[in-house]
Amino acid sequence: MYFLFVCWWCGTDCVVWGRPVVSWWTQNYRVEPFECWWCGSDNTIPDPPWTEAD
Template sequence: MEFVFECGWCGEDNYFVGRQVGWWWADKWEVPSEWDCHCCDGLNYTPDPPWTEA
C-alpha cells in the first residue's frame, strides 16, 4: 500500500510504499521512520498512524 506524507519544511508530498508487517496483521504497515524530502532534502519524521493512503 502506498502512503503520502507532507514535508514539514517545504510542504511537498512524498510517497512511500508500506511493507505489510506479518501475515495475520492485514492492517499493519511499516514505512521509514525518518526520510529526506525528494524536493528540498529536508529531514522529516514519520508521524504515528493512521496515515493517508495515496
C-alpha cells in the same frame, strides 16, 4: 502500499512505501523516515492513521 506524507519543511507531498508487516490478526505497515524529494530535508513519520496514496 504507498502512503502520502507532507514534508515538514517545504510542505511538498511525498509518497513513501510502507513495508507490510503481517500478523495473524491484522495487517500493519512499517514506514521508515524519509528524505523529501524536493528540498532534501529528513522527515519523521507521524503516528497512524496515514493517508493512502492513489
